[in-house]
Amino acid sequence: MQTFLTHEKQSQREFSAYIKRTEKAIRKAFKKSFGAAYSGLTPQKLAAAIKTDTILPEKGMGFDKVLVLAEKTVLPNLLCTPSSSYMAHLHGPSLLETIAAELVISTFNQSMDSWDQSPVATEIEVQVIRALCDLYGYNKTSDGVFTSGGSQSNQTAIILARDWFCNEILHWDVKKYGLPPQYTKLRMYTSEISHFSMEKSAHILGLGYESVVKVPVDAKKKMDTVLLKKLVEQDIKAGNIPFLVVGTVGTTDFGSIDDLNELYEIARNNNMWLHADAAYGSGVIMSRKYRELITGIELCDSITLDFHKMFLMPISCSAVLVKDGKDFEALTVHADYLNRTEDEEDGYTNLVDKSIQTTRRFDALKVWTAFQVRGKDGWSELIETSMENARYFYNQLKDDSNFEVVTEPEISSVVFRFCDGNKNTDEINKKVRRRLIHEYGTIIGQTVSDGKVCLKFTLLNPLITHKKLDELKSLITAISKTAAEE
Numbered sequence: 001m002q003t004f005l006t007h008e009k010q011s012q013r014e015f016s017a018y019i020k021r022t023e024k025a026i027r028k029a030f031k032k033s034f035g036a037a038y039s040g041l042t043p044q045k046l047a048a049a050i051k052t053d054t055i056l057p058e059k060g061m062g063f064d065k066v067l068v069l070a071e072k073t074v075l076p077n078l079l080c081t082p083s084s085s086y087m088a089h090l091h092g093p094s095l096l097e098t099i100a101a102e103l104v105i106s107t108f109n110q111s112m113d114s115w116d117q118s119p120v121a122t123e124i125e126v127q128v129i130r131a132l133c134d135l136y137g138y139n140k141t142s143d144g145v146f147t148s149g150g151s152q153s154n155q156t157a158i159i160l161a162r163d164w165f166c167n168e169i170l171h172w173d174v175k176k177y178g179l180p181p182q183y184t185k186l187r188m189y190t191s192e193i194s195h196f197s198m199e200k201s202a203h204i205l206g207l208g209y210e211s212v213v214k215v216p217v218d219a220k221k222k223m224d225t226v227l228l229k230k231l232v233e234q235d236i237k238a239g240n241i242p243f244l245v246v247g248t249v250g251t252t253d254f255g256s257i258d259d260l261n262e263l264y265e266i267a268r269n270n271n272m273w274l275h276a277d278a279a280y281g282s283g284v285i286m287s288r289k290y291r292e293l294i295t296g297i298e299l300c301d302s303i304t305l306d307f308h309k310m311f312l313m314p315i316s317c318s319a320v321l322v323k324d325g326k327d328f329e330a331l332t333v334h335a336d337y338l339n340r341t342e343d344e345e346d347g348y349t350n351l352v353d354k355s356i357q358t359t360r361r362f363d364a365l366k367v368w369t370a371f372q373v374r375g376k377d378g379w380s381e382l383i384e385t386s387m388e389n390a391r392y393f394y395n396q397l398k399d400d401s402n403f404e405v406v407t408e409p410e411i412s413s414v415v416f417r418f419c420d421g422n423k424n425t426d427e428i429n430k431k432v433r434r435r436l437i438h439e440y441g442t443i444i445g446q447t448v449s450d451g452k453v454c455l456k457f458t459l460l461n462p463l464i465t466h467k468k469l470d471e472l473k474s475l476i477t478a479i480s481k482t483a484a485e486e
């Protein structure tokens with residue numbers, strides 16, 4: 001049994017055989033799914049199906065036997081993300097060209113921390129980051145880095161915001177001394193429906209949940225900027241220290257987009273950093289028709305981008321961009337064994353200088369590949385198809401008295417609920433989602449809006465058709481009516 005792919009003939013043959021067998025097994029699993037998103041097994045049945053005495057036998061079974069086992073128990077129960085019956089989360093299928101890129105990434109296994117672990121990969125990431133800065137309207141002082149996901153991108157931005165504010169405004173060197181004496185008074189502002197990575201980051205950074213001021217949203221689920229202004233003023237009067245505003249460009253549930261121009265005014269007038277969490281909405285820039293929806297993003301001091309959401313790339317693939325690249329200095333530590341200054345002076349770039357990770361994947365290759373493969377035309381079409389689907393489905397629901405729709409979609413999510421005046425409507429909607437999973441292999445989202453349980457279609461997948469949406473609406477109506485009579 002060969003260990004690695006090398007230049008040797010036997011190893012090359014075996015590599016090819018592994019790939020061919022795996023590829024065949026994957027295709028077979030997709031074929032057998034008949035288009036469903038999931039086999040339908042309950043958690044108990046699933047746990048029983050994969051039960052085994054040990055996953056570490058005394059003697060290895062060899063790859064073929066393990067693949068046969070995986071074909072029996074694992075592959076048939078994996079979520080088929082490209083299925084048009086999957087629309088639960090900001091999580092989708094992988095574009096074909098990015099699966100090919102993943103194979104290159106895993107086989108070569110570059111690590112993006114230092115140049116000598118990733119020579120051309122480093123140069124590619126630098127080039128991709130430059131292109132992204134241009135795409136989102138930043139100038140040449142900007143910079144960025146790939147991260148493990150939107151949560152890490154947000155956390156990175158909040159670290160840079162905190163350090164910038166403490167250095168520039170409080171004249172306190174956080175890197176050297178830790179949090180400033182008045183740290184319990186630091187405040188960041190974000191909408192009440194922003195992503196939970198805000199609170200998580202605040203806790204991790206030693207600021208605590210109390211530092212996160214949740215600003216109410218308006219009827220369109222956008223941050224109420226009049227209230228934001230008021231809350232900042234009140235906090236200043238009370239002796240608190242506002243340092244950061246986070247606008248959400250595509251809220252997790254509704255896809256609503258905060259008014260970045262207004263947020264910019266408020267942030268500038270109060271010496272605050274402005275971050276755009278565009279983990280969801282970053283894809284809108286690719287649509288020629290809808291890109292205006294995210295104007296103002298170029299004004300923000302930092303931006304979270306996620307390529308494993310609207311951009312349909314394999315997990316993980318995310319980046320954080322920063323308007324003034326010098327702010328990354330907050331994350332730079334030099335080590336004799338890794339990122340020597342003498343090398344950097346001679347032009348060897350060590351990307352670890354900008355990252356909270358050390359060992360890091362070459363995810364930039366997926367963006368480099370997919371951007372060139374599809375071009376502006378291809379990307380515009382992909383993104384617009386999912387956005388148009390949301391508009392279509394919203395229009396079907398709003399004229400149907402069986403349903404209430406929460407807001408008109410700005411991006412590609414529709415949140416709605418079956419309603420028949422029955423006091424158990426919450427329970428009916430919950431039942432609908434469970435039955436769709438276990439009886440129809442269909443997975444949709446569920447959330448709560450204004451205290452009521454709602455269903456959610458997150459329409460990232462451009463293969464979803466109007467016909468499919470009509471069929472699902474009829475199915476949901478039928479299941480809801482049956483459930484209402486139970």
Ligand SMILES: Cc1ncc(COP(=O)(O)O)c(C=O)c1O
Pocket residue numbers: 090148149150151152154194195197248250251252277279280306318
């Ligand atoms: C608005 C928003 N920000 C951040 C995140 C976190 O992204 P990730 O799951 O890639 O960490 C999400 C995830 O859904 C999100 O919706």
